[in-house]
Amino acid sequence: MSDRVNYYEVLGVSRNASQEEIHEAYRRLAKERHPDRGGSPEEFSLLQEAHEVLSDPERRRRHDEELDLAYAADQLSELDFSRLEDELAARREERERSGPSLGERLRGRLRRKEPRVRRQRRYVVREARWYEPHRFDPEPATWKSGTITFVLAFLAFIAAGQLGLWAEGIGRGSFTWTAALGPYMPVVYALVGLIASYLAFRSAGYIAVALVFIAALVVGQSGGPQGLLQFAALGIVVFLLWIYAGSRRERSRR
Numbered sequence: 306m307s308d309r310v311n312y313y314e315v316l317g318v319s320r321n322a323s324q325e326e327i328h329e330a331y332r333r334l335a336k337e338r339h340p341d342r343g344g345s346p347e348e349f350s351l352l353q354e355a356h357e358v359l360s361d362p363e364r365r366r367r368h369d370e371e372l373d374l375a376y377a378a379d380q381l382s383e384l385d386f387s388r389l390e391d392e393l394a395a396r397r398e399e400r401e402r403s404g405p406s407l408g409e410r411l412r413g414r415l416r417r418k419e420p421r422v423r424r425q426r427r428y429v430v431r432e433a434r435w436y437e438p439h440r441f442d443p444e445p446a447t448w449k450s451g452t453i454t455f456v457l458a459f460l461a462f463i464a465a466g467q468l469g470l471w472a473e474g475i476g477r478g479s480f481t482w483t484a485a486l487g488p489y490m491p492v493v494y495a496l497v498g499l500i501a502s503y504l505a506f507r508s509a510g511y512i513a514v515a516l517v518f519i520a521a522l523v524v525g526q527s528g529g530p531q532g533l534l535q536f537a538a539l540g541i542v543v544f545l546l547w548i549y550a551g552s553r554r555e556r557s558r559r
Contacts, residue, residue, distance in 0.1 A: 309375040312355035312368060320369065320528065324360065331356040373527050380519050381455065393445045393510070438506060438544070439551035446512035454513040458501045458520035462529070462537060465497045469530030491536045498540025506544070517541060 313320050316330040334352055338344035358364045434440075444450070469490045470476060471483035486493070498521060505513035518541055525534025 309371060310351070310355075311372060312358050315351055315355040316359065320372075322359075327356065327359050369527065373523055376527075377455065377459065377519070377523055380523075381451065381516075397442075437551060438503065439548045439555065441507055443507055443510040443513075446509040450509040451512065451516055454505045454509055455516040455520055458505065458517040459524065461497055461501050462521050462524040462533065465493055465537075466524050466529040466533050468493065469533060473530055475530075490530070491532055494533050494536035495540035495543070498537035499544050500540075502541045502544040506548075514541065514545070 313322070316322075316327060316334065318326055318330050322330075331352065335349070336342070338349050338352060340346050340349055358368050468483060468486065471478075471480045472487040472490050474484065477483060498517070501517045501520075502514050505517045518538065521534055521537040521541070525537065
């Protein structure tokens, strides 16, 4: 995970470890790795640093955020946007050269149900209604659009996850009204996954939907509330089935 030091691994504890578990792990390892007992001064210094950071709630929170960002950066670096972008650009150029088919022109004249077309940058993009995601023609994903999509989805899942934690009674504080949302949080998680996928697909296609799933995975596996990842993934799957059903219905009409 980049060059970021994971202090949980240094102490050999999980990210959900309590303060007592952290202190106990530090005391045990300090006895084993103390320089007076033949241990390395560098390892002992790192051990002390890990204990100081994880014993301070604020420093521990910042360390968790840094670990999440490092993990997200690693996931993004493994994605190859260039190949898919070239493929989509080639297909668009082919459609521009060939133009609409005879069947498409006849349907447009007789039924007038085909979406209009507009010029967007260097591509001809079909305008689709909001309930026709299978007709969206998003721009190819770029580093900029991919990063924006991931960050916005990450923030949306963070917000939903925080609401879910309050609903579960974790760190609720003065937000006692969130207790009533407990039974409905699975629906909230699914809606966030569905809406985030919808907006991401409109901006950068299937690659952006994959980034939404990665954002849900990062939040869900880093201390998020129970069920967030599962129901967010359900919302993403529902959106993909929505696209599949629309494409299948359109093919059957032809």
